Amino acid sequence: MIYSALSLSSTGVGSHNMHLSYIFSGLVEIPSYFLIPAAIDWLGRKPSVMVCHLILAFSLLSMYLFDHEADPEIFLIIWLIAKFAVASAFMLCFVYGAELFPTNCR
Secondary structure, eight states, X not given: OHHHHHHHTGGGSSSSOHHHHHHXXXXXXXXXXXXXXXXXXXXXXXXXXXXXXXXXXXXXXXXXXXXXXXXXHHXXXXXXXXHHXXXXXXXXXXXXXXXXXXXXXX
């Protein structure tokens, strides 16, 4: 639900150019597709999920504390970090689910 909420609100954050904010929303997901396999190899499956969820929680809490109209650039950076973390966690769900069940159950 958080992924969908952040994706749908992508045109209303950051600068006043909604097209640029939407492009940033899509571009921030690309590094997560390359960094998560390396994070799984380096940290393991469960710590990677935990780190992604902790980054997401801290960024969402900090988004609540910042005023997006007073400083839109900082709010955009925090929002992009949250979008990166939720995209990473979403990708980890597929990896974790595939490893959770044995092959004969899938």
